[in-house]
Amino acid sequence: MLQHVVxxxxxxxxxxxxxxxxxxxxxxxxxxxxxxxxRDGGLPLRAQVLVNPA
Structure with missing residues (x-):
């Protein structure tokens, strides 16, 4: 889904x-x-927000 949005x-x-x-x-x-x-697929993201990651 992320690749479709990007x-x-x-x-x-x-x-x-x-x-x-x-x-x-x-x-x-x-x-x-x-x-x-x-990142590995060359898709740009502005940020990642991780709250209490496992």
């Missing part, structure tokens, strides 16, 4: 310069892994 932000109504991932607890781990995959 590659076609207008379709989703988001500002491409402000795309970030957020997660809490296990969701923070998933967000961190998503950010790593995005």
């Amino acid at each position: 590659r076609d932000p207008a379709r989703w109504g988001v500002d491409p310069a402000r795309i970030a991932v957020f997660g809490e607890s296990r969701g923070a781990l998933i967000s961190a892994l998503s950010a790593v995959r995005a």
